[in-house]
Amino acid sequence: MASDASESPASYYRDSIQVTLAPTSTLEGEARADVCIIGGGVTGCSTALHLAEQGYSVVLLEAGEVGFGASGRSGGQILPGLGTDISTIEKALGLERARDIWEMSREAVRLTASLIERHSIPCDLQWGYLHAAVKTRQIRELQSFRDEMERRYGYSGLHWLEGDALREHVCTGVYPGALYDSEGGHLHPLNYTLGLAKAAQRAGAHLYEHSAALHVQRGSPARVVTEQGSVTADFVVVAGNAYLGGLVPELDGRIMRAANYMIATEPLGEARAAKVLPQNDALSDANFVLDYYRLSGDRRLIYGGEVSYNGREPKHLQERMETKIAHLFPVLGGARIDYRWGGDVAITLNRAPDFGRLEGNLYYAQGYSGHGMALAGLAGQLLAETIAGQAERFDVFAAMPHRRFPGGRWLRTPLLVLATNFYKLRDRL
DSSP: OOSOOOOOOOOTTGGGOOOOOOOOBOOOEEEEEEEEEEOOSHHHHHHHHHHHHTTOOEEEEOSSSTTOSGGGTSOOEEOSSOSSOHHHHHHHHOHHHHHHHHHHHHHHHHHHHHHHHHTTOOSOOEEEEEEEEOSHHHHHHHHHHHHHHHHHHOOOOEEEEOHHHHHTTSOOSSOSEEEEEEEEEEOOHHHHHHHHHHHHHHHTOEEESSOOOOEEEOSSSEEEEOSSEEEEEEEEEEOOGGGOTTSSGGGTTTSEEEEEEEEEEOOOHHHHHHTTOTTOOEEEESSSSOOEEEEOTTOOEEEEEEEESSSOOOTTHHHHHHHHHHHHOGGGTTOOEEEEEEEEEEEOTTSSOEEEEEETTEEEEEOOTTOHHHHHHHHHHHHHHHHTTOOHHHHHHHTSOOOOOTTHHHHHHHHHHHHHHHHHHHHHO
């Protein structure tokens, strides 16, 4: 991250860390590296790991602590696909490139599993994902999506469930049906991010926490300035996502910062957890402003939803979430809420990720739009490939056109709120 590392409410993830980094410090004085990475989330840590393993000297700067942002606060779902429908990609780039991107999104999930296994990261990886219809019209939409993915993209991993077959995965009568995807899953996002960072350290990368990037001096080499030091590097990777804070002016307006919120119940025990998600799947509903949830390793229900564009937590947030949980799972009535936290994600106007280069040696990856847990790891691999001279795969993503949010600095947030309220109303119909 570049800036904005102010204190936030402690999450369940912060209280269940199982990975300890080698000691880090604040950057002081002058440093030299082949690559300077700005941001200690999944994108930055994956980039650092893949570059260090190839023998590059790497300095990573993090404004707060590794995993401070969305990478360490998210719902922890690792899924194929993007934050937008694959049809959006197809309309912009054509079917062949859309197929390439879809297959790389599947690769991102496999890469996540491979990194966890190879580096023995204790992050409670589990497989199984449900995309659940809430309304009758969503049944048709989801089934059409399944058919389209099989017919046009050769993907046969989506299976329609309803009735008793669905209740074998989620014990509620609220959903009329759901798509089940065995390639999706979930994990402890902060332990995963810390695990990548620790692996990067072992490979030789230097990580500096509490070292916000304040200015990037363009050139060859470039120079990244912090409060107490600087890094001179042949390449710079900007991986701050929602937390850039104006560091790179060209990226302003290409993403919108949105806060999502989560709660975690008390540990439910095996018996009660089995009456909620008996197969330990992750689930998201099909609404535009969606709710999502999963079980933690110690069998808490971790439930996320709601959105804010002004940084203020919505009123009566916990009460609303508790009401939703009780509606879905009466067996959880009275379950204690032990944690409530929020985190910012970066969304793009078309909800597709925004990868690119601003100059010959300045690269960025951002705007995962709530779908970055797996894809950010792949972004790190693609950035490392590009710096090593193999840019073909990165350029497939970079070819995706992106527009700035309308309204300029002062009106873009109110306009987005109006659009979101429209979709919230549609979700209720």
